[in-house]
Amino acid sequence: PLTANQIAAGEVVERPASVIKELLENSLDAGAQSVYLKIENGGKDKIIVTDDGFGMNADDMCLAFQRHATSKITTAEDLSQITTLGFRGEALASIAAVSRVHASSRQREDAAGTELKIEAGSVLSTKPSGCSEGTSIEISDLFFNAPARRKFLFNASRETAAISEIVNRLALSHPSVRFTYYSGPRLLLQTPGKGRLREVVASVYGLDLAEKLLEINYLKHDVELSGFLSPPQIHKATTSNIVFFINGRYIKDSILLNTIKEVYNSKIPGGRFPVAILNISIKPGSVDVNVHPQKLTVKFDRPEYINSVILAAVEDCLSRPDT
Numbered sequence: 403p404l405t406a407n408q409i410a411a412g413e414v415v416e417r418p419a420s421v422i423k424e425l426l427e428n429s430l431d432a433g434a435q436s437v438y439l440k441i442e443n444g445g446k447d448k449i450i451v452t453d454d455g456f457g458m459n460a461d462d463m464c465l466a467f468q469r470h471a472t473s474k475i476t477t478a479e480d481l482s483q484i485t486t487l488g489f490r491g492e493a494l495a496s497i498a499a500v501s502r503v504h505a506s507s508r509q510r511e512d513a514a515g516t517e518l519k520i521e522a523g524s525v526l527s528t529k530p531s532g533c534s535e536g537t538s539i540e541i542s543d544l545f546f547n548a549p550a551r552r553k554f555l556f557n558a559s560r561e562t563a564a565i566s567e568i569v570n571r572l573a574l575s576h577p578s579v580r581f582t583y584y585s586g587p588r589l590l591l592q593t594p595g596k597g598r599l600r601e602v603v604a605s606v607y608g609l610d611l612a613e614k615l616l617e618i619n620y621l622k623h624d625v626e627l628s629g630f631l632s633p634p635q636i637h638k639a640t641t642s643n644i645v646f647f648i649n650g651r652y653i654k655d656s657i658l659l660n661t662i663k664e665v666y667n668s669k670i671p672g673g674r675f676p677v678a679i680l681n682i683s684i685k686p687g688s689v690d691v692n693v694h695p696q697k698l699t700v701k702f703d704r705p706e707y708i709n710s711v712i713l714a715a716v717e718d719c720l721s722r723p724d725t
């Protein structure tokens with residue numbers, strides 16, 4: 403019979419990319435300046451995430467892998483004030499239920515760290531460890547105990563592509579964090595972590611493209627829009643290069659996407675789309691992030707208003723004399 407953790411795992415943990423999203427978000431929530439990711443075989447055999455964040459002590463470590471033990475939500479109002487990427491306290495437990503975990507962590511102020519091994523949700527061992535500050539989590543053999551799910555995964559290159567999309571987005575929304583990402587021996591992404599979005603864009607899309615993007619900086623009342631847009635002569639075959647962040651969190655929003663597509667419609671040949679990296683900063687209280695377990699969709703208090711600001715900002719940017 404399935405345990406509650408295994409059932410929850412179905413919501414949070416669909417494939418290696420979703421595991422990586424959760425692990426990287428935890429590193430960012432822990433204030434990491436530098437995050438290292440390595441995958442083997444599209445993440446199906448191994449995923450390693452190492453950060454230099456604030457770490458966990460022995461008690462935190464054991465709690466972290468228990469479901470909801472760490473939920474940051476205690477009242478309904480809390481939901482609107484969330485500033486961390488994680489808040490449900492179920493990701494690590496869900497991941498541990500369907501894999502082999504080897505975690506180690508040390509808080510800055512502690513002399514020693516802790517090492518923890520878990521298999522299919524059962525703790526195998528915990529012991530003190532001489533690890534460095536921060537946290538390292540290694541996930542092996544994802545879904546080894548859920549063969550139906552394991553069978554459902556795509557080949558390594560397709561899983562790697564899904565992982566790269568997640569890593570790129572997180573890197574783009576956190577320019578001050580240094581991301582290093584390897585698939586086996588291959589370096590797939592390295593960002594400088596100096597806080598300059600254009601440099602991250604260059605790491606992700608190449609220097610050539612990054613140099614041609616238009617900068618956008620637009621403020622209207624309590625909505626601030628910043629980022630980069632391609633001029634109409636630069637276009638791609640898919641919409642996957644149009645990315646939105648709300649207060650540093652990646653979201654999918656078909657209304658915002660349509661707005662961008664419409665602005666470019668008359669300028670770009672049919673079936674082609676711009677590159678756009680747009681950061682929307684608004685008061686945490688005016689957006690609800692708790693719509694889906696994967697936290698990709700949000701609800702705005704005033705969607706028409708946000709949309710009109712984006713429309714104005716993009717048109718403003720494209721009508722600048724240098725385009």
Ligand code: ADP
Pocket residue numbers: 424428429432453455456457458466467472473474487488489490491492493494495536537
């Ligand atoms: P959530 O992120 O929703 O709180 P998770 O299951 O992802 O739930 O993580 C549980 C808890 O474990 C976090 O709230 C955090 O306290 C701790 N934790 C997880 N990863 C890290 C990390 N890399 N560094 C420090 N603490 C971590």
Ligand code: MG
Pocket residue numbers: 424427428487488489491493494
């Ligand atoms: Mg989390």
